[in-house]
Amino acid sequence: MxxxxxxxxxxxxxxxxxxxxxxxxxxxxxxxxxxxxxxxxxxxxxxxxxxxxxxxxxxxxxxxxxxxxxxxxxxxxxxxxxxxxxxxxxxxxxxxxxxxxxxxxxxxxxxxxxxxxxxxxxxxxxxxxxxxxxxxxxxxxxxxxxxxxxxxxxxxxxxxxxxxxxxxxxxxxxxxxxxxxxxxxxxxxxRREYVGGEHGVFKNEAQRDAFERYLRMAFSAPRKRWLKNMTLGFEKTLLASLLEEQALSLNSRPHEIDTATHHHLFKQLTKVNDYVRNEQQQQ
Incomplete structure (x- = not known):
């Protein structure tokens, strides 16, 4: 050979x-x-x-x-x-x-x-x-x-x-x-569609890319608190309220938050971003 x-x-x-x-x-x-x-x-x-x-x-x-x-x-x-x-x-x-x-x-x-x-x-x-x-x-x-x-x-x-x-x-x-x-x-x-479709995890490619950016931010310092890492892009009071809604400690590290909850937190933060963007466009 x-x-x-x-x-x-x-x-x-x-x-x-x-x-x-x-x-x-x-x-x-x-x-x-x-x-x-x-x-x-x-x-x-x-x-x-x-x-x-x-x-x-x-x-x-x-x-x-x-x-x-x-x-x-x-x-x-x-x-x-x-x-x-x-x-x-x-x-x-x-x-x-x-x-x-x-x-x-x-x-x-x-x-x-x-x-x-x-x-x-x-x-x-x-x-x-x-x-x-x-x-x-x-x-x-x-x-x-x-x-x-x-x-x-x-x-x-x-x-x-x-x-x-x-x-x-x-x-x-x-x-x-x-x-x-x-x-x-x-x-x-x-077991389900990744992007698009009625049961897609993400609505479109842009949302999937945004989730990857969220993960990079959330795990930017893996052993630091999720809240601390996410203040790179969001207000601390907002982040704290989202953790409380999920019955999570403010001291939660990113690796202590499960997959479904990370996805939920991302979707909530996306809603906030969409609201701010719409408000800015109307001004």
Whole structure:
């Protein structure tokens, strides 16, 4: 084969067949969704995925693309396997979605861009679920519960969408070359629309972007009080009244406030901003 992992792409090839089997076993048998794989590498996971459904893959490494096209030549002819070469984040910027129909994302993600890919997949309205291999600490941040050490903006963004769970850990020796950290398989199952629609978490893209700005402010100093952090943009008396309405202590830290309450506080602050903006326009 003669293909070695390249540090510039953060490549660590998953070789342990028992881990591959666990990933496949965690997938539902009757899903009608397409399958998308990011960074298929040498195609060891791809081979298992193709036994379930067709795969649309995205790979940045031209050498690996040549290898994959040869390995899955038969599946390419029948379009069971479709491979796109290039930067998947750049592809998202151009077309907003990785597939023209609902899909499940399954991937062993490069550590250095894993968080960016997950956040972009959460924005992709065609993406219905994610089963992704990431650094264990990253998985913990997305799955953490309120008051836990890792609970923060990443967990809130993911948990607003649906179910988030760390399925299992994967030791370094399951990869070639072995990384210096433990990995985890993270599962995010969306259960409602993120933007727009009758049941959307946010009315539109602008409101979602505003919520992300709210989270950056709320967690700007994670161990300081939520009230203190939010005075960067709002009156202290208003913030105190909102906490009291939710029966929360004025000393509450941002990681002590659960996901639903953060969303509620954001919506209340949005109403205040809208009211002030309307008043200013009428003057």
């Amino acid at each position: 003669g293909i070695k992992a390249k540090k510039m792409f953060g490549q660590n090839f998953l070789k342990d067949s028992s881990v591959l089997h666990q990933i496949i076993q965690s997938m539902p048998e009757d899903s009608p969704n397409a399958l998308v794989e990011i960074g298929p590498g040498l195609g060891d996971l791809t081979q298992w995925l193709l036994q379930k459904r067709g795969v649309v893959a995205y790979e940045v490494d031209t050498d690996l693309c040549a290898y994959l096209n040869e390995r899955f030549a038969k599946e390419r002819k029948t379009e069971q396997f479709v491979l796109h070469q290039g930067d998947v984040l750049a592809r998202w910027e151009k077309q907003e979605t990785l597939a023209t129909k609902p899909y499940d994302l399954v991937a062993n993600l490069p550590y250095y861009i894993a968080t960016a890919i997950i956040l972009r997949a959460l924005r992709d309205t065609q993406c219905q679920s994610l089963r992704v291999m990431v650094q264990k600490e990253v998985a913990q941040k997305f799955a953490a519960a309120p008051k836990e050490k890792h609970f923060g903006a990443l967990g809130i963004l993911a948990q607003l969408l649906g179910h988030v769970e760390v399925l299992f850990d994967v030791p370094p020796h399951a990869f070639e070359p072995p990384p210096k950290v433990t990995s985890s398989v993270l599962w995010i199952q969306k």
